Amino acid sequence: MFEMMELGIEMQKAVREVQLKQLDAASEALDAMQRGAAETMQRQARAWNRWRRFWGGGE
Known part of the structure; x- marks a missing residue:
């Protein structure tokens, strides 16, 4: 019985x-x-900022 308890533990x-x-x-x-x-x-924020600068939107 003790062995079974040890196995369970x-x-x-x-x-x-x-x-x-x-x-x-x-x-x-x-x-x-x-x-x-x-x-x-x-990356998306940088791409959006580049897009805005390209179209003259500034920062």
Whole structure:
């Protein structure tokens, strides 16, 4: 019986470790998406400013 409890505890530890790794991966993916969105917004703002300057709109 004690061995079964030990096995159960080890399984729970393994499951928690996998879950933590999944959360870390998800966090990294979200960070990358946010960086990508911020970079896209900056590129769009620069493009819009160039377009306005081209047509004489100034800054």
